[in-house]
Amino acid sequence: MRTKPPASAKGNPGILHPYTPGLVAFEYTRNTHHPKPHTLIFIGGLGDGLGTVEYVTDIIEALYGTKWSVFAPVLSSSYSGWGTGSIGRDIDEIAQCVQYARKYKESTWGAGKVVVMGHSTGCQDILHYLSCANPRPRDEVAEQSGNTRGNGKVRSVEGTAEITRPAVDGAIIQAPVSDREAILWELKTGTDRDSPAAMQEVCQRAVLEAQRSTYEDQDSDYGCPPIKRDTLVPETVTARIGYPAATAVSSRRFLSLVSPNSPQNPDEDDMFSSDLGDEALKRTFGAVRDRRLLKSNAPLMVLYSGRDQSVPPYVDKEVLLRRWRTALGGDLWHTGSMIIPGASHALSDDDQAEPRQILVRKVLAYLGDVEV
Template sequence: MELKMLTSLTRGQPGVLHNCTKSLVAFEYTRGAPRKPHTLLFVGGLGDGLGSVDYLGDIVRALEPTEWTVFSLVLSSSYGGWGMGRLGKDIDELAQCVQYIREYKTPQFGAGKVVIMGHSTGSQDVLHYLNCPNPRPPHPVFDKSWTPIIRTPVDGAIMQAPVSDREGILWVLKCGTERDSPAAMRNLYNNAVEDARRATYEDDDTVDTIVPISVTARIGYPASAPVSSRRFLSLVSPDSPEKPEEDDLFSSDLSDEQLRQTFGMVDARGLLNQKLMVLYSGRDQSVPPWVDKEALLLRWRTALDNGGDRQLWDPRSMVVPNASHALSDSDQAEPRRILVERVTAFLDDIQRA
C-alpha cells in the first residue's frame, strides 16, 4: 500500500464552493476571510477531481500567509469523465471560471492576478488555453448549437508533469504487461485503433462510440472509466508524429515546426500577460526512458520564446530531480519542497510585476 504524506487536504480544508455557472463548480481553499485578491486556478489530470492531487495541499499551506488563494476547478471531464471529454470543452470551462473569478474578486479587492496551473493532462488544458484561436474552432459534431466563448488573458501559467499520453502508451506496447506480451499488446492496440477509426460515431454521426472497457483496461486505462473512440484516438494519436491529434502536445518526437504551432503561438494569441513555468518530473512513471527531458524543455522554450517579441519562458522551469508524476510517493518530500518553492516564487514575481 502506498504511504502518502499527510497534507492539509487529507486532514480537511475549509473553503468556499463557488458555482461558476449552473453546472460548473470550483472550490476555493481559504481560512476565514483575509484579503486575497490574487488567484491560483488549479486543474488536475485524467481521473483527478477535488483534492485528489496531494501536493496541492502543500501549495495551499504555503500560500496561506500571502494574498493568493487556490481555486480547484471541477471540470465536466474530471473524475471518470475524462474518457468522454475533450480539450476544447475543458478550455471553455476554464475560461468561464477565469471570468467568474475576476467578476467575483474585482469588486472586493480591485483587479487581481489570475494564474492557471495544470497537472498532467491539466497541462494540456493550460497550453490549449494559451495557444488555441480565440474563440476556439467549433467541433463539427458536438458544437453545432454551441455559443463561442471568448477566453480572457491570464497573468501567468504553470504546467506540472506535462507528459505525452501517446508515448506512455507506446512504452506499454514496447514492454507488455504481466498479462500480455508486447506482441499481444501491439495486436490489441492496432485492432482498437482500427475499430475506433472505422466507427468513431454512431446514430448519423452524432453520438460517440465507446472503446470496449476490456480493451482500454488492458492497455492501461482504469477499468472504471469509459473512453470514447474519439478521445482514444486523440490520446494515442496513431498518425503522430506527422499528424498529431489534439491531445498530442508534449511528445518528444514532434517536429520543431509542430512545436511552433503550439508553444510558438502563445505570444500571438495574447492570452498570457507574463510568464509560463514548466515543472517536469524527473522520475515520472509515465515517461519512457528514451525521452531526454532536459532537451525537451529546451525545445519547448525555444518554440515559445522564438514565437514572438516577448520572452515568456520562466527561468525557474526545470526537471525536478527524483519527482514522480504527481509527487505522491513516500519519498517525495524534497521534490515537493522544490515544487512549492518554485510555485510560490513564481507567484510572487507575478504579483510584483
C-alpha cells in the first residue's frame, strides 16, 4: 500500500544472510542459545525495508523463548525499489528466501517449519505466491533486479520463470488493502494542494499516457531482437497523488496499482478491492487450493486493521472478509482471522499499544498451531 516514512525501531542483533546472489535477509537472533528450527519470513509493504514496520520488534521479543526466528529479506523492491518492481519478481525472490531458510535451518537446527507473513503490499506478495501458476508466467518485458546475471541485465522471454516456488507451512496477511480504492478515494476528496477535479484530471492524463507508452523498445545486447523496457511516470504526477518524489515509478507498476480496467479486469496489484467480482476472487483466493503451496494443517490467517487509514469509509470490512473466506474455502481460512479493533494500517500510531498486543497474540497462536 502507500509508502510511509520509516518507523523508528529498537536495535536487534542478528545474522545477515546472502540468500541469493545480490540479495540478503536479516535474521533476528536475540536468543542464539535456544534452538530455532522454525522461521517466520516477514515481507513489508511499499517503501518498507529492515526495521521500518514497528510491530515486527514486538513479534521478535515475543518469540524470544520459542523455536522461531524472524527472517526479513531485502527484496529488489524494498525501500524505493517498489516503483520499478512487480509482485511477480517479488515472489520469485521470496521463493529463493524460503528455499535458503529451509536449507540453512535444517543444517543448523534440524528440519523446521517456514511461515510467510506479509504487511500491506506484502499481502499481495503472499497471496500471489500462493495462487499464481508455479512456475509463474514470465514477464513480457526485461526486468532489472538485484539478482542479475552476465552483464547485469535479465532478459525476459515468453514462457515461464525459472523459479519453482516451494510450499510453505503457513501464511499470514496483515493490512491487506486496495491501492486502487485508496487512490480513488483521494481523487474524490482531493488534497491540501489539489481539488478533487484537479486530482482526477492529473491522474486521468497520467493513466492515458502510461497506457499509450508503457514500454519503449531497446536494442538487445545479446544480438537478439529488440526488447521492451519500462517507461517512467513523471515525478510531478506521482508526487501529487501521494508517492515519494524521489521514487521512480514505472508506467507498468503505476498501471498495476491504479488498475484502470478494474473491477472487470483487475491488474496484478489489485487483489483486495471491495468491488471485485466473484470471478476475480476465484483467480486469487480461489486458486490457493489448486496450487497446493499452503499446507492444509495451517490455513491462511487474515488480520485486517479496523481503523486502516488506507481503506475508504464506504468499505464494509466484515462483508469483504466473508467474501474472501468463501472464495478461499472455509477449511483454508484460519479461525484466528479477524478485524483488529482500532488498529491503524501499520499499527504505528501512539494509541496502538492494545491493537499491537492483539496482533502479537494472534501471530504467536498461529505459529503454535503450525508447530504442532
